[in-house]
Amino acid sequence: MPTSSFTSAASIVPCPVVESLDAILPEEPLLMMGAGPVPIPAAVAKANTIVINHLGATMVKVIGQVKTMARYVFQTKSKWVLGVAGPGSAAMEMAISNLAWEGTRVLSIKNGFFSERMAEMGRRVGAHVSVLDVADGAVASLDEVAEAIRRERPEVVTVVQGETSNTVWNYHLKDIAALAKAAGALVVVDAVCTLSTMPLEMDAWGIDAVITGGQKGLSSIPGVSLIAFSDAAWTRVKTRTAPNAHWCLDASLAENFWHNAGYHYTAPVSGVLALHEALRLVCAETLEKRFARHLKCSQALQEGISALGLKLYAPQACRLNSVVGIEVPAGLSPGDICGHISRHHQVEISGSFGLPIVRIGQMGEQCREHNLFRTLHALGRTMVDLGSAVDLPAGVAALEKSLSGGARAVAR
Numbered sequence: 001m002p003t004s005s006f007t008s009a010a011s012i013v014p015c016p017v018v019e020s021l022d023a024i025l026p027e028e029p030l031l032m033m034g035a036g037p038v039p040i041p042a043a044v045a046k047a048n049t050i051v052i053n054h055l056g057a058t059m060v061k062v063i064g065q066v067k068t069m070a071r072y073v074f075q076t077k078s079k080w081v082l083g084v085a086g087p088g089s090a091a092m093e094m095a096i097s098n099l100a101w102e103g104t105r106v107l108s109i110k111n112g113f114f115s116e117r118m119a120e121m122g123r124r125v126g127a128h129v130s131v132l133d134v135a136d137g138a139v140a141s142l143d144e145v146a147e148a149i150r151r152e153r154p155e156v157v158t159v160v161q162g163e164t165s166n167t168v169w170n171y172h173l174k175d176i177a178a179l180a181k182a183a184g185a186l187v188v189v190d191a192v193c194t195l196s197t198m199p200l201e202m203d204a205w206g207i208d209a210v211i212t213g214g215q216k217g218l219s220s221i222p223g224v225s226l227i228a229f230s231d232a233a234w235t236r237v238k239t240r241t242a243p244n245a246h247w248c249l250d251a252s253l254a255e256n257f258w259h260n261a262g263y264h265y266t267a268p269v270s271g272v273l274a275l276h277e278a279l280r281l282v283c284a285e286t287l288e289k290r291f292a293r294h295l296k297c298s299q300a301l302q303e304g305i306s307a308l309g310l311k312l313y314a315p316q317a318c319r320l321n322s323v324v325g326i327e328v329p330a331g332l333s334p335g336d337i338c339g340h341i342s343r344h345h346q347v348e349i350s351g352s353f354g355l356p357i358v359r360i361g362q363m364g365e366q367c368r369e370h371n372l373f374r375t376l377h378a379l380g381r382t383m384v385d386l387g388s389a390v391d392l393p394a395g396v397a398a399l400e401k402s403l404s405g406g407a408r409a410v411a412r
């Protein structure tokens, strides 16, 4: 007999009492200056509150515009732009799992934590992955890459543009892509932290798959990502005989939604709308101006940090601008600094997977002058509070001097 009450007291899961978000979240939102997620513009936040039908004319129009704007941001004329419900890593797994399978020869250029993830994903789909292990704080030399390509004869080469974990910038990216292409390999580039913060020209550089997340350079929400495949990559996707073990990440199925106005899975509509607005703001600013803003802000921040008396982690030659790594002075831990600056200054910054550094992001909305002053001040004050000798006035002065163009801005 069905009954409205539980039959066995032992099987009852009691209704929980929890705190409301108002009780959990800080009264004043923290300033998100870590390695992502980053602050989002009001238009992105507003779009993220809206739910619409994931199929139908409005969504089709939105999807069309997202693809058009994404092509500009990726600098590609390729038709094969798709969104992904999931983190940057889901876009990464879409690239790897669609282009590599049992026995595929993959060469992974590993600069650290995130570029290693592509190698791991390759191993998981059964690919034969060889790793070019690059020393911390260095980039792969073109000679090393050429030699590895000769030795391994890869069908797919994976490389990260900016290795967020140790703040290294792979400035040879364009030449690495050319080497791989000359050897007939497809090139997969992780541009999660760099896309729209520094130049990347998918078509001109001969890149076959570019991936990015929402929550970094694009200043959208986490959880909706973008990927672009070249025609050559798409041909490989469409002509493979082994089915992709990942159903959600199968690019041929995703084509139904992203290109044929059909159903794959229910799209994260609010997140796609948020991404639309984030991309629209990139287009309104233009890539040229956006790159210049990122460069100016990141360099000023780096000068401010150096003038505090702290040391930047990555060597100048291969230093990433999108995320700035700072050595933690002896006697302190990254956790001490991140905890203090969050509790006392409402500024969030990041540690880094066991490295003795803290990281400040310079992606999207993080690159605003007022955010730089608040963050540098909070960092300097935190170091003083924790007993580390820094010159806070000198740091703030160096930041201002750099932002206002140095000596040229001095009043006469």
Ligand SMILES: *Cc1c(COP(=O)(O)O)cnc(C)c1O
Residues within 6 Å of the ligand: 036, 087, 088, 089, 090, 114, 160, 162, 163, 164, 190, 191, 192, 193, 213, 216
């Ligand atoms: C953040 C990041 C990722 C992972 O992105 P998730 O959204 O956390 O999955 C991958 N690669 C790089 C370079 C990143 O900065």
